[in-house]
Amino acid sequence: MALYLFLSKQAEEVRGEKMDVKEIIFGHLADAYEWHVVEGVVLPLPCILYSEEQGFDVFLSDKLEHGEEYRGYHIDAESGKIVNKAGVRPLDISVTKNVAELFLVCLIVCSVVLSLAFWYRRHGYLSAPGGFLGMVESIILFVDEDIAKASIGHGYQFFSRYLISIFLFILTCNLLGLLPVFPGGANLTGNIAVTLMLAVTSWLAVNVFAPKAYFKEIFWPKVPLALKAIPLMPTIEFIGVFTKPFSLTVRLFANIMAGHIIILSLTSIVFIMWQVGDLLGFIMNFVSLAFIIFMNCLEILVAFLQAYVFTVLTANFIGMAQHEE
Amino acid sequence: MILLEVAAGAGLAKFGAAIGAAIAVIGAGFGIGNIGKTSVESIARQPSAAGDIRSSMILSAALIEGVALFAVVVCLLTLFF
Numbered sequence: 001m002a003l004y005l006f007l008s009k010q011a012e013e014v015r016g017e018k019m020d021v022k023e024i025i026f027g028h029l030a031d032a033y034e035w036h037v038v039e040g041v042v043l044p045l046p047c048i049l050y051s052e053e054q055g056f057d058v059f060l061s062d063k064l065e066h067g068e069e070y071r072g073y074h075i076d077a078e079s080g081k082i083v084n085k086a087g088v089r090p091l092d093i094s095v096t097k098n099v100a101e102l103f104l105v106c107l108i109v110c111s112v113v114l115s116l117a118f119w120y121r122r123h124g125y126l127s128a129p130g131g132f133l134g135m136v137e138s139i140i141l142f143v144d145e146d147i148a149k150a151s152i153g154h155g156y157q158f159f160s161r162y163l164i165s166i167f168l169f170i171l172t173c174n175l176l177g178l179l180p181v182f183p184g185g186a187n188l189t190g191n192i193a194v195t196l197m198l199a200v201t202s203w204l205a206v207n208v209f210a211p212k213a214y215f216k217e218i219f220w221p222k223v224p225l226a227l228k229a230i231p232l233m234p235t236i237e238f239i240g241v242f243t244k245p246f247s248l249t250v251r252l253f254a255n256i257m258a259g260h261i262i263i264l265s266l267t268s269i270v271f272i273m274w275q276v277g278d279l280l281g282f283i284m285n286f287v288s289l290a291f292i293i294f295m296n297c298l299e300i301l302v303a304f305l306q307a308y309v310f311t312v313l314t315a316n317f318i319g320m321a322q323h324e325e
Numbered sequence: 326m327i328l329l330e331v332a333a334g335a336g337l338a339k340f341g342a343a344i345g346a347a348i349a350v351i352g353a354g355f356g357i358g359n360i361g362k363t364s365v366e367s368i369a370r371q372p373s374a375a376g377d378i379r380s381s382m383i384l385s386a387a388l389i390e391g392v393a394l395f396a397v398v399v400c401l402l403t404l405f406f
Contacts, residue, residue: 247391250394251388255394305387308387309384309391312384
């Protein structure tokens with residue numbers, strides 16, 4: 001009862017303001033030039049711009065907040081990107097929220113794996129770590145044996161390095177995307193540019209190291225001559241070379257972005273319901289809370305699963321390329 | 326008159342997107358339900374293979390869900406662009 005009275009008084013204060021749900025959701029999903037840690041605490045990030053007239057310009061993004069102009073650049077209200085006076089974008093290699101999060105994720109993954117390596121250097125190879133490092137080691141062994149060795153077979157150690165890296169990277173990105181505050185809070189694997197680059201590295205891992213038999217199998221497969229002469233099978237195989245990384249991209253991107261949208265929408269429902277009425281808002285508080293807890297648990301499962309599926313599929317493609325006979 | 330048609334067109338896009346996403350989800354539900362059914366039956370036939378079957382089930386479910394999410398992404402694209 002006391003909770004109800006307290007919350008309804010809070011709702012009364014902000015009742016007049018209209019809430020723009022679409023802006024809230026897309027604000028959380030999109031990239032930004034500063035990092036909102038909590039309400040009121042904003043971390044400005046460096047903007048690094050290059051244009052032919054002005055050369056390099058490096059400054060913190062708080063010079064550009066609230067639509068101000070600095071050195072001829074301002075943030076275009078519609079697209080959210082930095083443009084110069086003529087509305088043309090300069091070469092923009094700023095450290096945006098996603099880039100800063102990328103650095104953070106790399107730092108986390110490197111420090112975790114290297115601390116495991118240093119543990120072994122300190123304690124010798126005949127004992128095993130316990131606790132957190134033991135869990136990390138079991139994850140790395142899982143990727144090494146059950147994914148790399150099972151799919152690639154002979155010569156798997158060379159690719160196992162890449163597969164372990166990509167598994168840990170995607171897992172950390174997905175899990176950090178679920179946290180709303182500082183070390184998390186950036187929608188990294190839900191950004192199609194990031195997943196596109198991950199798929200490109202997988203594509204390079206498959207095609208750059210593939211033996212000649214793989215390319216021969218694509219352009220002159222072992223099928224009846226009728227299917228080869230009109231280039232039906234070679235065309236299909238060649239398109240298949242590109243659809244595989246495309247599906248890797250879209251699968252990871254869509255899964256993670258859909259999860260984030262669902263959680264953000266469920267959270268916004270609470271606020272919308274408080275605007276409609278007090279009792280409805282109070283009930284939806286707890287109903288929505290139950291849903292949000294359930295969706296977050298599901299999203300943790302999806303985080304692990306998507307990292308696993310990406311790695312398993314890459315390992316399968318590498319294995320099929322390496323052992324084309 | 327033209328305004329009415331434009332408004333109807335915008336509403337039609339939202340309608341199409343919503344129906345498309347719903348149909349994609351129905352397809353995914355059928356597919357993954359099928360996987361669950363056959364995997365549970367095969368575990369019942371040979372309980373010692375439960376681990377292998379479980380991992381195959383999870384992998385296949387994730388792949389099918391990927392395809393359903395392609396459709397959802399296309400629907401979202403029509404809604405917002």
